[in-house]
Amino acid sequence: MNGPRAKQRRELLRQMIRIRRFEERCVELYSAAAIRGFMHLCIGEEAVAAGIMHAAGPDDPVVSTYREHGHALARGIPMEAVLAEMYGRTNGCSRGRGGSMHLFDAGHRFYGGNAIVAGGLPVAVGLALADRMSGRPRATVCLFGDGAVAEGEFHECLNLAALWRLPVLFCCENNLYAMGTAIERAQAETDLATRAASYGLSSWAVDGMDAVAVSEAAERALRSIRGGSGPCFLELRTYRFRAHSMYDPERYRDKSEVQEWKRRDPIERMSTLMRDEGELGDREIATIESEVDKEIRNAIAAAEAGPLEPVEDLTRFVYSERS
Amino acid sequence: MTKTTYREALREGLREALKEDDRVFMMGEDVGRYGGCFGVSLGLLEEFGPDRIRDTPLSESAFVGAGIGAALGGLRPIVEIMTVNFSLLALDQIMNNAATLLHMSGGALNVPLVIRMTTGAGRQLAAQHSHSLEGWYAHIPGLKVITPSTLEDARGMLLTALRDPDPVLLFEHGSLYNVSEELADDAGAVDIERAAVRRSGKDLTITAYGGTLRTALAAADDLAAQGIDAEVIDLRVLRPLDEAAILASVTRTHRLVIVDEGWRSGSLSAEIAARVAEKALYELDAPIERVCTAEVPIPYAKQLEEAAIPRPADIVAAAKRAVG
Numbered sequence: 001m002n003g004p005r006a007k008q009r010r011e012l013l014r015q016m017i018r019i020r021r022f023e024e025r026c027v028e029l030y031s032a033a034a035i036r037g038f039m040h041l042c043i044g045e046e047a048v049a050a051g052i053m054h055a056a057g058p059d060d061p062v063v064s065t066y067r068e069h070g071h072a073l074a075r076g077i078p079m080e081a082v083l084a085e086m087y088g089r090t091n092g093c094s095r096g097r098g099g100s101m102h103l104f105d106a107g108h109r110f111y112g113g114n115a116i117v118a119g120g121l122p123v124a125v126g127l128a129l130a131d132r133m134s135g136r137p138r139a140t141v142c143l144f145g146d147g148a149v150a151e152g153e154f155h156e157c158l159n160l161a162a163l164w165r166l167p168v169l170f171c172c173e174n175n176l177y178a179m180g181t182a183i184e185r186a187q188a189e190t191d192l193a194t195r196a197a198s199y200g201l202s203s204w205a206v207d208g209m210d211a212v213a214v215s216e217a218a219e220r221a222l223r224s225i226r227g228g229s230g231p232c233f234l235e236l237r238t239y240r241f242r243a244h245s246m247y248d249p250e251r252y253r254d255k256s257e258v259q260e261w262k263r264r265d266p267i268e269r270m271s272t273l274m275r276d277e278g279e280l281g282d283r284e285i286a287t288i289e290s291e292v293d294k295e296i297r298n299a300i301a302a303a304e305a306g307p308l309e310p311v312e313d314l315t316r317f318v319y320s321e322r323s
Numbered sequence: 324m325t326k327t328t329y330r331e332a333l334r335e336g337l338r339e340a341l342k343e344d345d346r347v348f349m350m351g352e353d354v355g356r357y358g359g360c361f362g363v364s365l366g367l368l369e370e371f372g373p374d375r376i377r378d379t380p381l382s383e384s385a386f387v388g389a390g391i392g393a394a395l396g397g398l399r400p401i402v403e404i405m406t407v408n409f410s411l412l413a414l415d416q417i418m419n420n421a422a423t424l425l426h427m428s429g430g431a432l433n434v435p436l437v438i439r440m441t442t443g444a445g446r447q448l449a450a451q452h453s454h455s456l457e458g459w460y461a462h463i464p465g466l467k468v469i470t471p472s473t474l475e476d477a478r479g480m481l482l483t484a485l486r487d488p489d490p491v492l493l494f495e496h497g498s499l500y501n502v503s504e505e506l507a508d509d510a511g512a513v514d515i516e517r518a519a520v521r522r523s524g525k526d527l528t529i530t531a532y533g534g535t536l537r538t539a540l541a542a543a544d545d546l547a548a549q550g551i552d553a554e555v556i557d558l559r560v561l562r563p564l565d566e567a568a569i570l571a572s573v574t575r576t577h578r579l580v581i582v583d584e585g586w587r588s589g590s591l592s593a594e595i596a597a598r599v600a601e602k603a604l605y606e607l608d609a610p611i612e613r614v615c616t617a618e619v620p621i622p623y624a625k626q627l628e629e630a631a632i633p634r635p636a637d638i639v640a641a642a643k644r645a646v647g
Contacts, residue, residue: 061396095429104428111395111432116419122388123420129389130396133348133374140392153415156385163380317430318464320488 006279012054012211013270013280016046018292019070020267022079023242025296026069026086030246034304035086038115039100040067044241047266048173049074051214052141052236055222056169059109061131061140063124066101066115067173067240071143077105079295080302089306096309097317117178118144118151121170125157128166128231139167139225141218147178149195150186158199158233165230169221170196172233173208175240180252196233208238209264239264325508330500332477332510333363337401339511340485341371344399347485350377350386351403360405361441361500387413387438391420391490394436399485404440407456407494421490422465436490437481442470443496443534443584444632450620453628455584457494457533458591461561467491468561469515470533472499474506476559479513491515496534496584515560518568524554527578527645530569530595532558535582535633542638549639551646553580561591569595570603577608578645582633587615612641 023041030039042049049070056062056075064071072082077093085092086100094104094113102113111127114120124142131138148154149172161168172192176183183190197203202224206217214236221232239261243250274280327335340347349364355378358365368376379386383404390402404410410417417438424432444453461468469484469491471477477495484491521536522543531539536557543553556572558565573579579599583592592613599611617631 063392090429092429094427094431097429098427102427104424104431106428106431111392112424112427114420116415119388119415119419122385122416123392123395125385126389126392126394126400127396128392130393130398133393133398134396153384153388156380156382157388159380160382160385160389317426317428319467320425320433321430322488 008054008215009212009270009274009279010284012050012215013267013274014288015050015054015074016211016267016270017288018295019046019049019073021292022073022296023069025300029300035100037099037101038066038245039086040245041242042067042070042240044261044265045173045175045208045238046070047211047214048171048208048236048238051211052143052171052218054215055218056141057138060138061109061111061124061127062143063111063120063127063140064113064143065117065120065145066113067145068103068113068143069100072103072105072110075108075110077103077108077110079299081105083299084303084306087303087306088308089303090309091302091306118148118153120144121148121153121157124168125161125166128161128168129164132166137226139169139222141169141171143171143173145178146172146174146176146183146192147186148172149192150178158196158201158231161231162199162201165228167225168231169218169225170231170233171218172235173238174235175238177244177253179244180248182252193233193235196235201231201233202229203233203235205235205237208236209266209269211266211270324505326503327474327506328500329474329477329502330361330363332474332506333481333495334365334367336478336481337364337367338370340401340482341367341375344485346397346399347401348375348377348398349401349403350379350390352379352381352405354378354403359403361497363500364403383409383412384416388416388420390436390438391416391424391434394434395432400436401481401485402436402438404438406452407440407442408451408454410440410456417460417466418463422463425489426465433488434490435488437484437493438490439493439495441497442494443498444616444621444628445498445534447623447625447628449623453621455616457492457561458583458585460492461564461591465489466562467515468494470494470496470559470561472496472533472536472557472559474502474504475510476513478506478510480515482512483515487515494533498534516565518559518565519557520554520572521557522553522555524552525576526552527580527642528554528556528569528572528576529580529582529638529642530556530558531582532561533584535584538633538635539582539638542635542642545635545639546642551642553642564594566598569599573599573603574606577606579607580612580614580638580641580645582614582638584616584632586618587613588618590615609645609647612645614638614641
């Protein structure tokens with residue numbers, strides 16, 4: 001019951017619950033106008049965030065997208081810094097200059113938070129190039145959605161990373177929709193792992209609703225990358241249970257489809273499995289929920305208490321400040 | 324002093340940068356085996372090896388963005404884009420990442436990247452290789468935009484740009500590569516903050532930069548022969564603009580002709596004119612004159628191309644209108 005496998009499962013489950021509850025609270029805070037701007041939730045996709053970040057090393061750079069709350073939390077950026085950012089406060093991880101879509105944390109090597117679809121891929125390639133040229137045994141983890149596969153930058157970057165055998169783990173969160181456009185309406189070939197493989201890199205599809213499968217696939221890919229085999233591509237087949245953003249009336253998909261996917265809820269699935277195998281009881285679940293609740297309450301308090309950037313500082317950080 | 328060319332001066336700047344800092348490397352299309360589209364990097368592959376002189380696929384967005392990532396990762400990349408028209412394929416990375424990351428990250432992530440590219444008309448390369456879009460880039464907060472017009476600046480601006488913590492775009496006018504002049508043997512790093520007075524004069528101020536500086540100086544010679552003493556300011560840096568130098572000159576001469584190879588509408592020339600109007604209107608004894616590129620895509624035919632871009636005669640005529 002306390003072997004490494006059980007420990008790993010418990011950590012993945014805890015992380016997924018943490019992300020789910022955080023996102024749910026964000027909806028309330030958004031409705032209460034404490035959070036503004038565009039906000040994209042990852043409810044339903046928690047297994048990807050938890051699994052990938054569980055596998056990544058602390059020195060591996062991470063490049064993400066605008067749907068990155070879960071990635072940031074699982075990466076270890078303190079929840080209060082993430083939430084304060086969405087409140088626009090100076091104790092936010094980007095000092096309130098970025099908001100929900102632009103979480104950055106140099107200390108955690110978290111390079112955004114990129115709100116241009118596929119715009120983070122070239123940056124990830126460059127981070128990997130710097131590590132390669134500097135002889136550092138790191139791998140850059142680059143997360144993006146299926147929508148990015150339609151962008152030219154995706155193809156340029158897979159080619160370049162494969163050509164130069166750069167240490168990049170490309171993680172495509174295929175949630176089947178680019179905002180409101182279903183994948184079969186946007187991609188002539190919907191098997192993304194197959195398409196990625198055409199660039200001459202290792203590529204495979206993973207059940208993105210299974211955190212253990214995600215974590216194990218990422219570990220395997222990272223081992224291969226660190227061994228010098230060049231980049232890998234993971235197609236993580238997942239689904240977002242909620243709308244694209246807070247403005248989305250969801251006219252483009254059937255409720256029955258959402259219900260169907262909810263039967264594969266990654267949190268339910270993991271907790272059922274763990275219960276069945278005697279690794280988890282009600283008491284442990286209650287403990288996780290209570291710890292998460294406390295963490296969220298503390299984060300809200302910290303965000304609410306966070307100072308606002310003085311308007312006099314508006315033009316700071318356009319150019320570096322020299323000491 | 325040694326006789327050399329603008330191209331060789333650029334190459335010497337690159338060589339010195341690569342020698343003095345192991346973090347510096349260069350990448351772009353055909354920078355290695357080919358020696359650079361315009362021959363600037365000829366020989367550098369042999370000297371510094373393929374790790375530091377990297378040929379890239381034709382993927383402007385990927386390799387410019389990779390330059391941004393490599394800069395975040397602690398290196399000092401020099402990215403070459405063949406011409407400013409091709410830079411539009413990388414505009415997302417330049418505008419949405421290089422220029423914004425420092426601000427969006429609340430000051431946590433700076434991007435010490437230098438992007439070099441060719442700009443400008445005059446070589447019959449038609450409308451997809453000849454435009455002057457540096458003024459567009461000068462519109463963007465977060466970028467620095469520099470335009471070496473002399474051999475000294477070609478040799479020295481890159482070194483200073485590489486020491487800058489933020490992204491710098493360096494524009495090389497295509498008509499300058501073969502210019503041959505004397506260059507001091509100890510030429511080295513130069514500032515990338517100030518404009519320079521390239522010719523002192525008392526009757527009017529002409530501002531120019533990059534490829535138009537030589538045109539402006541030729542016009543000033545013609546004007547001198549006609550008894551008009553023009554001061555020629557080389558802007559050198561388009562962003563941040565050395566406004567003080569422009570205002571100081573106009574305060575001395577009271578007349579202003581702005582030369583800009585960009586199109587007039589919404590151009591850098593418009594910005595300079597607006598600032599002088601805002602801050603030195605009552606110093607002016609005549610309306611501001613502008614000499615810009617005609618509002619057409621640059622044509623191929625020689626006589627049409629020449630008519631499209633600022634010529635010495637256009638500047639002389641504008642100066643005479645200003646002097647009255």
